[in-house]
Amino acid sequence: MPVIVMASPKGGVGKSTCAVLLASEFARMGADVTALDCDPNKSLTRWASHGLPKGVTLHSDVGRSEIVTTIKNADGDGKIVIVDLEGVASQLVSRAISQADLVIVPMQPTALDAEIGSEALALVREEEEALGRTIRHAVVLTKTSAAVKSRVQKELENQLRGAGIDIIEPSLVARAAFSELFAYGGDLTSMLNNSEIVTGGKVDKAILNATAFTEAVYERLK
Amino acid sequence: MSGSNRLAGLTARPKDTGPAEVRKIDDVGEARGFVDRTPRKKPGRKPSPRTYQLHPKVFPGVGEAISAEAERLGITQGQLIELMWSQYQEPLEG
Numbered sequence: 001m002p003v004i005v006m007a008s009p010k011g012g013v014g015k016s017t018c019a020v021l022l023a024s025e026f027a028r029m030g031a032d033v034t035a036l037d038c039d040p041n042k043s044l045t046r047w048a049s050h051g052l053p054k055g056v057t058l059h060s061d062v063g064r065s066e067i068v069t070t071i072k073n074a075d076g077d078g079k080i081v082i083v084d085l086e087g088v089a090s091q092l093v094s095r096a097i098s099q100a101d102l103v104i105v106p107m108q109p110t111a112l113d114a115e116i117g118s119e120a121l122a123l124v125r126e127e128e129e130a131l132g133r134t135i136r137h138a139v140v141l142t143k144t145s146a147a148v149k150s151r152v153q154k155e156l157e158n159q160l161r162g163a164g165i166d167i168i169e170p171s172l173v174a175r176a177a178f179s180e181l182f183a184y185g186g187d188l189t190s191m192l193n194n195s196e197i198v199t200g201g202k203v204d205k206a207i208l209n210a211t212a213f214t215e216a217v218y219e220r221l222k
Numbered sequence: 223m224s225g226s227n228r229l230a231g232l233t234a235r236p237k238d239t240g241p242a243e244v245r246k247i248d249d250v251g252e253a254r255g256f257v258d259r260t261p262r263k264k265p266g267r268k269p270s271p272r273t274y275q276l277h278p279k280v281f282p283g284v285g286e287a288i289s290a291e292a293e294r295l296g297i298t299q300g301q302l303i304e305l306m307w308s309q310y311q312e313p314l315e316g
Binding site: 001002009026029030031063064065068069072078080088089090091092093094095097098099101119122123126127130131133218221222 | 228229230231232233235237238239243244246247248249250251252253254255256257258259260
């Protein structure tokens, strides 16, 4: 089954949030998900320390020398592999991209994120040439406003589309529930159903957003 | 979105994982600034856990014999004393 890699040389763009949402949503759909935490900040490991959703297995501290074999070993029938990478330009990132069926480049709608994120997109294209195979890739805009689409976001979307870059719709809205997943573990549904969890945001809206995002990713994996 | 039936249709394409392909990808990445950033290990010998120091004075012949035996065994004089100590303790414990 597919290998999905979250890549951007910039930190804080939402790679780990995308990874957690996809891992928990695909697990909810019935997939056997293997998540690889390759980020020295260990965001996924912190999330897992509070409890993993059923169907998700996590491998922590996956480094440059073992990334290719770890992905190969984790891949198999009925399994989805999700790789969360570090926010730097490293060989670990380029090696992980070479093993991907889909590379997702999260980007906040800012010029800086777009500029640095485009390095990952360029790398994917160069790896496609070197390997002689297509590596599907797409941008997802993150931490967007739920109320309005900013002028900068519209311009960025136009530029990306103009450059022939696939944009995953919907974007991931700035939701407190997404960031609180790392404090509570599990998935958004367990967060919604647990009355002891106090969140500052609308979990139901977050679930709708995460489900639609996962559906859009699923469409790209077919 | 429901059920694993939909997911069953998802397949992974075979990928090249050989050393030649990995080297090729490393070259492509390095040309774009995606270099090896694995933290380097601290250089030099790791500190020994043997921190206690003895200062025994022995007859020259005994000292030379201990030194020669340690060298013959390829161990330090401290390790040789540890061996001797454990053998000295054996009959006491038995």
